[in-house]
Amino acid sequence: MTAAQAPVPQAASAVAPVAVDRPPADGLAGLGTMVRLVVRRNRVRLTVWFVVIVGLFAYVGDYYKGLFTTQQALDDFAKLSDTPGIKALTGLAAAPATLGGAVWTKIWMTCALTLALGVVFLVTRNGRADEELGRSELLRSRMLGLHAYSVASWLVTTVLCVAIGLFVALASVGLGLDPAGAGTTGSWVVGASVTGIGLFGVGVGALAGQVASTSRGANSLASIIIVACYVLRLVGDLGNGTLTWVSPIGWGQQMAPWGGNRWWPFALLVALTAVLLAVAWVAEARRDHGAGLLPQPAGKADAPQRYATPLGLAVRLQRGPIIGWTLAVVLSALLLGSVVKQMTDLLADAGANVSTIMHGTGVAALLGLMAGLIALIVAVFAIQSATQLRADEASGILEPQLAGALSRSRWALERLLIPTVGGAALLALGGGLLGIGYGATIGDASQGPRIAGAALTYWPAVMVLTGLAVLMFGYLPRVAIPVTWGVVAAVWIVMLIGDALHLPGWVLEVLPFSATPILPAERMTWTPLIIMTAAAAILTWAGLARFTRRDVQPG
Amino acid sequence: MPSSELAVEVEGLQKRFGQVTALRGLDLRVPVGQVTGFLGPNGSGKTTTIRILLGLLRADGGKATLLGGDPWIDAVRLHRSIAYVPGDVTLWPNLTGGEAIDILCRLSGPLEGDRKKLMLERFDLDPSKKARTYSKGNRQKVALVAALASRAPLLLLDEPTSGLDPIMEAAFTKSIREVKAEGRSVLLSSHIFAEVERLADRVAIIREGVTVESGSIAELRHLTRTQVTVLLDGGADGLTALPGVHDVATSDGHVTFAVDDDQLPAVLTAVARLNPRSLVANPPSLEELFLRHYRDELAALGNGAEK
Numbered sequence: 069m070t071a072a073q074a075p076v077p078q079a080a081s082a083v084a085p086v087a088v089d090r091p092p093a094d095g096l097a098g099l100g101t102m103v104r105l106v107v108r109r110n111r112v113r114l115t116v117w118f119v120v121i122v123g124l125f126a127y128v129g130d131y132y133k134g135l136f137t138t139q140q141a142l143d144d145f146a147k148l149s150d151t152p153g154i155k156a157l158t159g160l161a162a163a164p165a166t167l168g169g170a171v172w173t174k175i176w177m178t179c180a181l182t183l184a185l186g187v188v189f190l191v192t193r194n195g196r197a198d199e200e201l202g203r204s205e206l207l208r209s210r211m212l213g214l215h216a217y218s219v220a221s222w223l224v225t226t227v228l229c230v231a232i233g234l235f236v237a238l239a240s241v242g243l244g245l246d247p248a249g250a251g252t253t254g255s256w257v258v259g260a261s262v263t264g265i266g267l268f269g270v271g272v273g274a275l276a277g278q279v280a281s282t283s284r285g286a287n288s289l290a291s292i293i294i295v296a297c298y299v300l301r302l303v304g305d306l307g308n309g310t311l312t313w314v315s316p317i318g319w320g321q322q323m324a325p326w327g328g329n330r331w332w333p334f335a336l337l338v339a340l341t342a343v344l345l346a347v348a349w350v351a352e353a354r355r356d357h358g359a360g361l362l363p364q365p366a367g368k369a370d371a372p373q374r375y376a377t378p379l380g381l382a383v384r385l386q387r388g389p390i391i392g393w394t395l396a397v398v399l400s401a402l403l404l405g406s407v408v409k410q411m412t413d414l415l416a417d418a419g420a421n422v423s424t425i426m427h428g429t430g431v432a433a434l435l436g437l438m439a440g441l442i443a444l445i446v447a448v449f450a451i452q453s454a455t456q457l458r459a460d461e462a463s464g465i466l467e468p469q470l471a472g473a474l475s476r477s478r479w480a481l482e483r484l485l486i487p488t489v490g491g492a493a494l495l496a497l498g499g500g501l502l503g504i505g506y507g508a509t510i511g512d513a514s515q516g517p518r519i520a521g522a523a524l525t526y527w528p529a530v531m532v533l534t535g536l537a538v539l540m541f542g543y544l545p546r547v548a549i550p551v552t553w554g555v556v557a558a559v560w561i562v563m564l565i566g567d568a569l570h571l572p573g574w575v576l577e578v579l580p581f582s583a584t585p586i587l588p589a590e591r592m593t594w595t596p597l598i599i600m601t602a603a604a605a606i607l608t609w610a611g612l613a614r615f616t617r618r619d620v621q622p623g
Numbered sequence: 624m625p626s627s628e629l630a631v632e633v634e635g636l637q638k639r640f641g642q643v644t645a646l647r648g649l650d651l652r653v654p655v656g657q658v659t660g661f662l663g664p665n666g667s668g669k670t671t672t673i674r675i676l677l678g679l680l681r682a683d684g685g686k687a688t689l690l691g692g693d694p695w696i697d698a699v700r701l702h703r704s705i706a707y708v709p710g711d712v713t714l715w716p717n718l719t720g721g722e723a724i725d726i727l728c729r730l731s732g733p734l735e736g737d738r739k740k741l742m743l744e745r746f747d748l749d750p751s752k753k754a755r756t757y758s759k760g761n762r763q764k765v766a767l768v769a770a771l772a773s774r775a776p777l778l779l780l781d782e783p784t785s786g787l788d789p790i791m792e793a794a795f796t797k798s799i800r801e802v803k804a805e806g807r808s809v810l811l812s813s814h815i816f817a818e819v820e821r822l823a824d825r826v827a828i829i830r831e832g833v834t835v836e837s838g839s840i841a842e843l844r845h846l847t848r849t850q851v852t853v854l855l856d857g858g859a860d861g862l863t864a865l866p867g868v869h870d871v872a873t874s875d876g877h878v879t880f881a882v883d884d885d886q887l888p889a890v891l892t893a894v895a896r897l898n899p900r901s902l903v904a905n906p907p908s909l910e911e912l913f914l915r916h917y918r919d920e921l922a923a924l925g926n927g928a929e930k
Contacts, residue, residue: 200716200755281755282716358755369721369750370736376729385715464713468766471677471707471779472730475699620679 092353097213102220106194113193114228117186121179121232121262124561126239128175131568133243136167149173153437155305159312162327168245168254169326178564180262180320181298182557183232184269187225188290191273194221197283199358208357218274218352222345225270233263247326254326261323264337268316269294271344278351281360284459288392288452295445299400306407316340378474378482386453386486393449397442397498404438405505435506435519436586442498443526443581449494450487450530451556454537457483458548461541462623476616480538484608487534492527499523522587528600529580533559535607542614545621630655630690630777630808631676637684638671638832645671646832648685652825653777653810658803660823661812662913668832669812670710673781676810677707690777703731706770710782710812712762714754720765721750727769735772742768745794759786771798778802778809784818796821816910826909828916835916844906848881851890853899861897865890 107114136142146164154160158177161169195218198204204217237259241252269290276290294317301318304311312318319333355361374380383390408431457480460466470476503519533556540548540555559579562569566576576582583596631653638646646668653659663669674680676689678698687694692701714723721743728734743750748764757765763786770778778799784792799822802809813819819826820840827837836843848869859878863871867886872879882890894902 366751367719367722367753369719371718371722371725373729375718375722375726381715381726385717464709464711465715467674467677467679467709467713468707468727468769469730470679470698471702471705472727473699473703473732474730617681619681620674 092214095213095215096219097211098216099213099220102216103223106220106224110190113190117228118232121183122235122239125175125179125236128565128568129171129239129243129245132167132171132174136170142167142170145170152306152434156302156437159301159305159321162324166247166326168240168258171245172258172325175565176258179236180265180317183229183262183266184294185291187229187266187269188273188294189287190225191221191270192277192283192286195277196280196286200283205357215349215352222270222274226267229263229266229270232266233259236262253329257323257329258325260334261320261325264334265317265320267341268337271341274348275344278348278355279361285388288389292392292396295396299403303403303407378479379485382483382486386456389452390490393445394494397445397494398501400445401442401498401501402505404441405502408434408506409509432589436522436589438502439499439519439523440526440581440586442502442523443495443530446491446494446498447530447533450491450534451537451552453487453490454484454534455549455552458541458545461545461620464622466620470620477612480612480615484538488531491530492524495523495527496520518588525587525597526584528597528604529584531604532580532600532607535604538608538611542611628655629653631810632688633672635685636672636675636682636687638675638680639683644832648833649829650834650837651827653808654825655808656806657824658799658809658811658822660819660826661810662814662819662826663829664814664917667829669829670781673779673812676779704776706731706773706775706778708766708770708780708783710785712766714762714765716755717753719751719753720748720757720761723754723765724750724769724772728772731773731775738772739768742772745798746791760788763787764791767795776807778807780809781812784815816908816913820909828913830916836912840909843912848883848907849887850879850881850905850907852877852879852903853894854901855897855899857897862893865893
């Protein structure tokens with residue numbers, strides 16, 4: 069029988085354009101293989117996130133159990149914690165005068181935020197990053213469903229969140245953080261609240277990976293959303309609490325372990341995650357492979373002269389992150405500045421203990437703390453920009469530039485102007501807006517430059533971390549980016565819980581952020597700033613000296 | 624050949640990556656004003672050599688001279704005189720092809736807008752598209768346009784036509800002939816024999832990081848045999864015994880054999896006495912030259928890939 073004699077097959081109707089409107093069949097084909105791939109590719113990362121977060125919680129729990137042996141000690145700690153500063157940074161535990169509550173105040177926010185950001189990076193790594201690099205194209209050419217790879221990474225990160233929550237709960241039960249006779253409900257609620265924030269991170273990461281068309285864009289977008297949620301709850305915790313309820317991170321707080329022991333905010337978090345994942349699913353089915361949701365318009369056929377300089381090109385390439393981080397700094401500064409006034413009333417009631425915690429009393433200490441928070445955002449911006457040195461080398465895009473008449477040191481130094489000058493500008497901008505926001509409430513225009521100066525004292529600290537990134541780039545190019553972020557995270561964790569780690573005082577004092585004088589509460593001291601600036605210069609010089617002598621190593 | 628007439632001079636070049644030795648004493652000469660083909664299979668060290676010449680990698684031993692300078696120390700100065708096309712082109716995904724061309728051109732010298740336009744037209748490239756939407760061939764075109772729009776005295780081309788269609792390969796051939804006519808030098812790394820045979824004056828064949836053959840194509844042909852096919856009514860008796868004749872095979876009166884080039888006149892005289900009705904003689908192709916140096920690898924493939 070020849071083809072001409074065959075009856076017209078039913079499938080011919082599939083040629084009709086209406087077929088494109090239907091979702092592809094078997095969207096999950098190959099899911100099992102993809103789950104194994106995701107686990108295999110990320111086994112080190114999954115283990116590290118698990119050990120760090122569960123370990124942090126268990127370590128602080130164990131330490132506090134040894135520290136607070138009497139109810140009197142817990143009462144004192146609760147009183148000490150009930151300050152605007154602590155409320156701003158971590159929120160106050162629902163039951164601050166219990167052992168579990170003390171541990172929650174100290175470490176819950178760190179664990180929850182670390183998990184949320186960690187899963188965002190994991191989801192991007194397996195989703196948008198692979199798509200951008202063309203790896204998933206090869207996979208998709210096989211019998212692999214449209215959603216299989218994404219869903220596999222969502223599943224694996226969800227399991228990570230559940231496992232971390234479970235072991236946080238088990239650690240809590242094991243350490244006996246629950247008050248005597250109260251059962252173990254509080255422990256299970258605290259575990260679930262960590263899991264819930266992690267799941268929110270999975271949802272945000274999944275959606276960001278569909279909207280942005282680059283992995284850097286996806287990570288930035290998702291991080292900014294999570295930071296925004298943190299700032300929302302910060303303002304809410306300092307005010308009447310309304311904004312806390314707007315932020316999913318606030319929902320996690322409001323599960324109130326050892327206090328209200330509420331389960332229903334967990335259901336809210338799960339529902340929100342489900343909605344985010346569903347939107348991501350639909351978006352993935354509607355867009356083209358390799359594209360974001362936003363269409364790509366035609367660009368210019370010619371480049372302006374300035375793109376031929378490393379700085380001009382880098383400013384163009386990092387335009388998105390620069391705008392994004394500037395917005396983050398501006399919004400944070402305006403939000404923080406607007407609540408200072410409200411808090412002065414709270415401060416009036418606070419006891420003498422506040423001064424020791426906040427390095428001084430009153431508004432000055434609070435402003436200093438907020439300037440430090442802005443400096444932290446700026447530090448992340450500067451390090452992200454500095455790690456682009458290695459990212460460009462790894463992608464191979466550096467080679468054609470160095471094949472031109474461009475020296476390695478000039479290329480790197482011009483690129484480093486962005487974290488160096490940009491970091492200073494963002495510090496001044498954030499500090500200035502914070503001061504202006506506060507000054508407006510008390511009718512004092514001089515606050516702007518005053519707080520801008522306070523924020524600028526963090527510039528040497530930001531530069532030390534940037535110099536560290538350059539040193540890693542020079543000496544350990546292949547692992548520079550994860551090692552740099554790992555060191556920054558370690559510095560941050562040591563600052564948060566250094567006392568619990570039994571580290572000698574001088575170690576804590578010497579860390580870049582602690583070594584910076586907290587203006588306007590403390591007296592200005594130039595020595596640490598000069599030392600840190602010199603250290604930053606030496607780190608940068610050493611990294612660049614090595615880079616100009618080693619092979620260019622594409623990833 | 625005096626050094627001043629060499630655009631590239633490499634002697635005994637060595638490079639190790641950890642346990643792996645990529646180059647073990649490689650030699651390469653690119654005379655000024657000529658196109659030098661650089662042949663070798665994947666992984667033989669072509670790209671490593673070019674990256675050393677660009678000052679991206681540091682040699683572990685041996686000597687490399689580029690336009691009279693040291694490629695590592697004088698990298699920036701030398702790169703004003705170089706145009707480079709990588710084999711695997713990476714571009715800034717969120718910039719357009721046109722922007723990338725301008726950036727690359729200005730990094731080596733002034734941008735000549737009319738030359739850029741000419742090359743864009745010749746290679747039929749839309750410069751207003753974002754690089755992430757380009758196919759491999761189009762990314763390759765971006766690098767080619769950027770290199771060919773410059774007036775650099777030396778072009779380093781690493782498998783420059785990979786991913787190009789035959790029409791674009793013709794445009795490439797035309798461009799390289801223009802470059803040569805202007806007295807500029809080209810190092811053309813490739814594993815496409817026809818391309819090198821068409822364009823190159825000289826060839827260096829490398830294998831596992833060592834140069835196994837180099838010279839002008841004419842010189843190399845003397846090292847091998849001419850393939851002859853004759854139509855003989857009377858059979859090939861007597862040919863087999865002649866000195867310099869190899870691999871005689873007969874089918875339907877067509878006799879094919881290979882002749883050492885120095886014995887060619889004597890053999891042709893003997894063939895003439897056999898009254899051939901037709902005679903075809905082919906010079907050895909570059910491919911045959913190349914395969915000769917990889918014979919043992921082919922033998923390892925088995926199944927009579929080589930006799």
